[in-house]
Amino acid sequence: MDVVDVLCKRRSTRSFTCDPVSDELIQKLLIAAMAAPTAANSQPWEFIVVNDPEALSIIREEMVFARYKAPLAIVVCGNMKLAFKGPGKEMWVQDCSAATENMLIAATGLGLGSVWIGVYPLDSNVNVVRKILDMPNEVVPLNIIYFGYSEEVKEARSRYNEKRVYFNTYDRNRKHRSKDKPKIGHY
Amino acid sequence: MDVVDVLCKRRSTRSFTCDPVSDELIQKLLIAAMAAPTAANSQPWEFIVVNDPEALSIIREEMVFARYKAPLAIVVCGNMKLAFKGPGKEMWVQDCSAATENMLIAATGLGLGSVWIGVYPLDSNVNVVRKILDMPNEVVPLNIIYFGYSEEVKEARSRYNEKRVYFNTYDRNRKHRSKDKPKIGHY
Numbered sequence: 559m560d561v562v563d564v565l566c567k568r569r570s571t572r573s574f575t576c577d578p579v580s581d582e583l584i585q586k587l588l589i590a591a592m593a594a595p596t597a598a599n600s601q602p603w604e605f606i607v608v609n610d611p612e613a614l615s616i617i618r619e620e621m622v623f624a625r626y627k628a629p630l631a632i633v634v635c636g637n638m639k640l641a642f643k644g645p646g647k648e649m650w651v652q653d654c655s656a657a658t659e660n661m662l663i664a665a666t667g668l669g670l671g672s673v674w675i676g677v678y679p680l681d682s683n684v685n686v687v688r689k690i691l692d693m694p695n696e697v698v699p700l701n702i703i704y705f706g707y708s709e710e711v712k713e714a715r716s717r718y719n720e721k722r723v724y725f726n727t728y729d730r731n732r733k734h735r736s737k738d739k740p741k742i743g744h745y
Numbered sequence: 746m747d748v749v750d751v752l753c754k755r756r757s758t759r760s761f762t763c764d765p766v767s768d769e770l771i772q773k774l775l776i777a778a779m780a781a782p783t784a785a786n787s788q789p790w791e792f793i794v795v796n797d798p799e800a801l802s803i804i805r806e807e808m809v810f811a812r813y814k815a816p817l818a819i820v821v822c823g824n825m826k827l828a829f830k831g832p833g834k835e836m837w838v839q840d841c842s843a844a845t846e847n848m849l850i851a852a853t854g855l856g857l858g859s860v861w862i863g864v865y866p867l868d869s870n871v872n873v874v875r876k877i878l879d880m881p882n883e884v885v886p887l888n889i890i891y892f893g894y895s896e897e898v899k900e901a902r903s904r905y906n907e908k909r910v911y912f913n914t915y916d917r918n919r920k921h922r923s924k925d926k927p928k929i930g931h932y
């Protein structure tokens with residue numbers, strides 16, 4: 559297995575079968591998440607595993623952008639009591655995003671589909687998720703990740719775009735146009 | 746190859762050999778980066794590949810936290826002209842962090858070591874990197890990632906910590922103490 563192939567096989571899945579994700583696979587996703595690097599080893603993360611059908615149903619009802627029916631959601635959170643203080647405080651977003659990406663890649667390797675639903679920094683989303691999962695104010699939900707066995711078949715691809723790559727210095731004269739943005743890449 | 750093993754093999758490397766990273770591997774890192782998901786497919790990223798020894802030397806001199814001698818740096822940037830407008834603007838940080846983590850994982854699979862040096866949101870760091878690489882104000886350097894062949898041997902591990910995992914609802918009574926933070930995990 560070429561690791562770049564696995565990264566390119568990670569595609570967003572929005573249609574899942576009813577098959578549950580086993581506890582063993584859930585633990586593997588969490589091991590993957592917490593293998594990510596964090597700024598100064600701060601490990602500011604917490605994870606809420608949601609696989610109770612009623613809890614999932616409430617998330618679907620309350621969150622406009624999270625209406626996909628999946629057997630498992632993991633909510634990745636930053637705990638401000640564990641995060642940096644001062645000007646580096648927002649580093650928790652990068653740490654928790656790296657942990658999230660690790661889960662998506664692990665899922666791909668384990669035969670699961672996944673989709674990343676952004677929550678933070680949109681206050682309306684943050685407040686809804688906090689209320690549903692009874693989270694205190696110092697815990698910030700970054701996203702909701704749905705996992706399950708995919709009903710979709712998508713080909714591997716990257717959005718690789720040489721216009722976004724510079725060598726040794728920036729080029730202020732290069733223009734970006736939306737038509738240059740690859741829809742489906744060749745990789 | 747188990748993908749979770751690769752994720753756990755990704756460890757920060759701060760000592761590199763002098764061997765250069767080939768153009769072929771640099772392109773694979775960039776393909777991996779741009780295979781990451783982005784909010785509403787915004788693809789707000791740009792990448793500055795730095796492998797000119799003089800440019801690397803200037804980064805080492807000017808950046809207190811980036812003094813490691815590596816043959817290759819890739820600076821991951823968000824371009825505010827490509828990012829969301831309005832309250833979701835900061836989503837670029839999550840998109841570019843996922844792209845960064847993809848590069849670190851690809852590097853591990855390709856036999857390279859790597860280390861993530863945080864730049865944003867620390868203004869002093871952002872300004873130094875912008876000046877060195879002649880970047881305009883609408884382009885924000887998120888980090889500097891060093892790559893190369895590692896001189897260190899580190900065992901695979903996760904920081905997996907069951908105290909950071911909740912099921913179906915948050916538990917406000919759970920206390921986190923710094924002694925609970927794993928230094929070296931068992932995974």
